[in-house]
Amino acid sequence: MAPTKMAAAAWYQDGVLSFNEKLIEQYVKSQGRTLDDLGRDPKLLESLIRENVHVFVHEATHHRQDVWGKSQGLPHYGGEAAEKEAMMVEALFVLQKEHQDPSYARFLDDAQDRSILARMALGQSRRLQKDRADWFGESEMARCFPGGLSISGQVWSNGFAAPIQRELTRRARLPEAERRALEDARRFQESYASMDDVRKDIPLVGTKHLEKEFAKHKEAFEKSPDAYAAYMKRLRDVTELTDRRLDELDLPMQDAVPSPI
Structure with a gap:
């Protein structure tokens, strides 16, 4: 339970x-x-x-x-x-x-x-x-x-990876103190009502968690x-x-x- x-x-x-x-x-x-x-x-x-x-x-x-x-x-x-x-x-x-x-x-x-x-x-x-x-x-x-996405949508959609990549690029240009503060921020939530909610939450998620998710989605895209x-x-x-x-x-x-x- x-x-x-x-x-x-x-x-x-x-x-x-x-x-x-x-x-x-x-x-x-x-x-x-x-x-x-x-x-x-x-x-x-x-x-x-x-x-x-x-x-x-x-x-x-x-x-x-x-x-x-x-x-x-x-x-x-x-x-x-x-x-x-x-x-x-x-x-x-x-x-x-x-x-x-x-x-x-x-x-x-x-x-x-x-x-x-x-x-x-x-x-x-x-x-x-x-x-x-x-x-x-x-x-x-x-x-x-x-x-829900179809199998095709799951395989080919880049709606999750792209905003993560943009956020990581934005963070790389921040002052060091701000980057450190974001490094150990929280994980993604357990569940979301929609993909829009996921994208809105990305700026609040820790950098290390974003990097992990981006790497996973990049690998998945290559195997599509x-x-x-x-x-x-x-x-x-x-x-x-x-x-x-x-x-x-x-x-x-x-x-x-x-x-x-």
């Missing part, structure tokens, strides 16, 4: 998968309990796990993407491609688990009126079953990540063509594999697609 200002239920970053401490606390309070009770009551812990297991699968997919990218020597590109894959894997997991464990299906059905996580699990899994894996690129990405091809192939492979697994499951079609919100 980790504190955060984000509304996300969980996130993966730099090899660590974290769950939103506030949301977990809200859940145990809704059960009339406290966080301390999680260590004393196996049934409470089990219900929390059921509530969040599909979220874990989603974020664990981001870990697998990270490990794969590093093993291929590729720069990290989050956004559209990563989320498409994670949502497909998450939805397929829900369908498989419902099929193998009827008690999980009952849990989601009972929880959907009170839990947005349950509604999202049911909504995405039913959509996968009804409209197949391609739907996650055509509809779900637009709803969940309306401002190969990275684009590799990420596109991975996404195609995952989409095809998801559809094949759906065919193997041969599940009865569900009539309703619950609203995720």
Whole structure:
């Protein structure tokens, strides 16, 4: 668990998968309990796990993407491609688990009126079953990540590196005392609402952190063509594999697609 200002239920970053401490606390309070009770009551812990297991699968997919990218020597590109894959894997997991464990299906059905996580699990899994894996690129990405960059945008956009380079050039011309004051200023924030917010924050970030980010983005830009091809192939492979697994499951079609919100 980790504190955060984000509304996300969980996130993966730099090899660590974290769950939103506030949301977990809200859940145990809704059960009339406290966080301390999680260590004393196996049934409470089990219900929390059921509530969040599909979220874990989603974020664990981001870990697998990270490990794969590093093993291929590729720069990290989050956004559209990563989320498409994670949502497909998450939805397929829900369908498989419902099929193998009827008690999980009952849990989601009972929880959907009170839990947005349950509604999202049911909504995405039913959509996968009804409209197949391609739907996650055509509809779900637009709803969940309306401002997200495509793979092409992640690879080719220089909207982050260019303003960093301009700021570093500006700082190099400053008097020594001012340069020193900026050297150990703070890091980038944990998250931003938009790229405009990132650019506005650049002048407040420490020089050493700017230099590190610029070097990373420069390396990524140099690898752009190969990275684009590799990420596109991975996404195609995952989409095809998801559809094949759906065919193997041969599940009865569900009539309703619950609203995720």
